[in-house]
Amino acid sequence: MPAHFGHKAHRIVTQSSPVTTQFPHAAGIALAARMAGDNIVAYASTGEGSSNQGDFHEGINFASVHKLPVVYVIHNNKYAISVPAEKQYAAKQLSDRAVGYGIPGERVNGNNIIEVYSAFKRAVDRARSGEGPSLIETVSYRFTPHSSDDDDRAYRSKEEVDDAKANDPLLIFQNELLEEGILxxxxxxxxxxxxxxxxxxxxxxxxxxxxxxxxxxxxxxxxxxxxxx
Ligand SMILES: Cc1ncc(C[n+]2csc(CCOP(=O)(O)OP(=O)(O)O)c2C)c(N)n1
Ligand SMILES: [Mg+2]
The missing domain is CATH 1.20.5 (Single alpha-helices involved in coiled-coils or other helix-helix interfaces)
Known part of the structure; x- marks a missing residue:
């Protein structure tokens, strides 16, 4: 599967097919690292659809109780295969779930690279200083069908996709860097x-x-x- 790689040297743990199992894994890795005196920050992300699974709660709750150094992220791209966000959860925003774990939750514009970087920096600094995990929800959009087997014309309009593509974060950032003369x-x-x-x-x-x-x-x-x- 395309996203199931691991990389030992880069400390990327092999992912598994059942979505969101990585949330308790991240808590376990952070706990093991703390016990070994290894000053790491664990990172785990999931989709907004997958964030409705039990593993999400179990992983974040455990990490919060034990103040483990984990950055938890929900990539909200508005779709879980063919299911739109409004049929996945009733909450106004998913970052609000952090309140239930007693940790900070932040919702950011996932198309704004600097905004995403700032939120991640706050979360990593907090984790490193022993204060525990954070939850970040990045809001963006899935430009392509879910997979090569998926025909997205069955559940969303071309206009909707084209509108979203006008906010391609890579192109926006590229243009900003060109304007600033950095690129x-x-x-x-x-x-x-x-x-x-x-x-x-x-x-x-x-x-x-x-x-x-x-x-x-x-x-x-x-x-x-x-x-x-
Ligand atoms: C436990 C489990 N249930 C169902 C699936 C099948 N499945 C794979 S991806 C997916 C949708 C995921 O949507 P989302 O979490 O929003 O992530 P996105 O693909 O949008 O990044 C589903 C239902 C799975 N892999 N694991
Ligand atoms: Mg999604």
Whole structure:
């Protein structure tokens, strides 16, 4: 699955298919790190649809009681596959749930990169100083269908999608940086060249990679295999 990668060196834990299971995982990782004297901040995010699962409550509640260093984020992109936000939750805003855990909750414009950065900085500083977790809701929009199997024309209009695309956070930020003179057309072109080279090389590498041996499906499932390879 596309978003199920992990990366040990970058400390990204492999994600699993059942949504929001990462919320209790983050609390557990933060607790384990504290016990080991490792001064980390754990980060876990979920969609607004997935935030209605029990794991959401269990994870945040545990982290709040024990003042664990976790930043919890809800990416509110207004849809859970075909289900629009108003059919997912009755709350006015999801960040208000923080009150029930005794932690700060903030709703930010997810299309404004500086606003998002500021909220994350507050949450990370709070976690590092031992005050516990925070909940941030970033509000944005899902530009594409949920997956290649999903035809979004069945549940939302083209106009709605086009309107949202006019607020593409990457383009807005790019333009701001160009206007400020921090980014120039030359830097931009070089960046685009560099990035597409990296993406093309990675694609080629993946396409040429051999299929895994069928037996490898049994690796890392039970403890006796954990040390192999
Ligand atoms: C426990 C569980 N139930 C259902 C699914 C199927 N499923 C995968 S993604 C998804 C919708 C998620 O919507 P949202 O949380 O808003 O995240 P988004 O895709 O919009 O980022 C569902 C129902 C799943 N993976 N896990
Ligand atoms: Mg969503």
């Amino acid at each position: 120039t057309e030359e830097i931009l072109q070089n960046l685009e060249k560099e990035i597409s080279k990296e993406v093309n090389e990675a694609t080629e590498y993946a396409e040429n990679a051999p299929y895994p041996e069928p037996e490898s499906a049994l690796l890392y499932v039970y403890e006796e295999n954990a040390g192999e390879e």
